[in-house]
Amino acid sequence: KxxxxxxxxxxxxxxxxxxxxxxxxxxxxxxxxxxxxxxxxxxxxxxxxxxxxxxxxxxxxxxxxxxxxxxxxxEVIPPVSPLWKTIGYAIPLIIIGAIVYIGISQGSQAASDNAIYWILANGIPSALGSAIAWGHPLTILISFIAAPFTSLTPLIGAGYVAAFVQLMLVPPKVKEFETVSVEVLKAKNWWKNRLLRILLVFILASLGSALGTYVGMFEIVKNLF
Incomplete structure (x- = not known):
């Protein structure tokens, strides 16, 4: 109201x-x-x-x-850079294709091991990012669950999911909107102000998922040979 x-x-x-x-x-x-x-x-x-x-x-x-x-x-939507569009779709194709190939050439156990590695490599850093941002426990859990899947689609990132969950569970107060322009200037306030904490959850969960994507992809591609 x-x-x-x-x-x-x-x-x-x-x-x-x-x-x-x-x-x-x-x-x-x-x-x-x-x-x-x-x-x-x-x-x-x-x-x-x-x-x-x-x-x-x-x-x-x-x-x-x-x-x-x-x-x-x-009314004009700026086109996405062809390079970023290519990268966005190439990563999931590489990961899924690599795991399928490993399953065919090395067996289902090897494919399962690589799939689990992908889940952990993405989920743990993303969840850790949400935890560092003092995200709600459920936000941390959702970050872990969402990251391995959002990394396989260019349409949505783990940070968006984590920030949405954080917003629903710990919505900012009116007074925090009123003071955000001042509090944003001090690092410690990013953990105190609920509005800024949502942004922090988005940033750190996204960074964690991005790091996990490249670590996981490197390991899986390496296991092809």
Whole structure:
């Protein structure tokens, strides 16, 4: 209920802009521009628009201005680099292909051993990252379970899963949004502020999973020969 209060929302948007200006531009400002322009272009004498509370203030400001924006730039999704796209799909193909080949050439036990190595190589560093970030015990467990599988898909990473679970289990308080722009400047506050801790869980779980991916891939590819 507190988050619906207009004064608190305005303060939160202001603090977000100070702490993470690029994030605010992408998540809030650009959407305000797009929504307000679409409302302006709508036909009819009375227009009813349902918008998120966090966008209300920005949309009102844009509606009151005479600025007309070209929405084409907001409707184009930048293409993913072909290199990163190739890497993203190559890693799972290499891992799965290598384990299958090991199973054919060396037997099912060797394939099983390599699969277990992959699970541990990914799960342990990712879970350790969540633990270092003081993640909830269930967040740590989910990090361990998710990492071996998310490393095999370019669509989602272990950090996203861990951060989502942490958000659900330990949601940040309103006052932590209000002080984040100050607390972000001190390292120790990243473990105290729940909002920053979610970000820390995301970063460390992602790093752990990335490290495990390359360690696991190196070991499995080495076992091919």
């Amino acid at each position: 507190e988050l619906r209060d207009s004064d608190i929302l305005n303060e939160l948007m202001s603090e977000l802009g100070k702490a993470m200006p690029v994030l605010k531009t992408v998540l809030i400002d650009e959407r305000d521009v797009y929504l307000s322009q679409k409302i302006k272009e709508s036909k009819g004498n009375k227009i009813v628009a349902v918008v998120g509370a966090g966008h209300l203030s920005g949309i009102v400001k844009m509606m009151e201005s005479d600025v007309t924006e070209d929405l084409a730039k907001y």
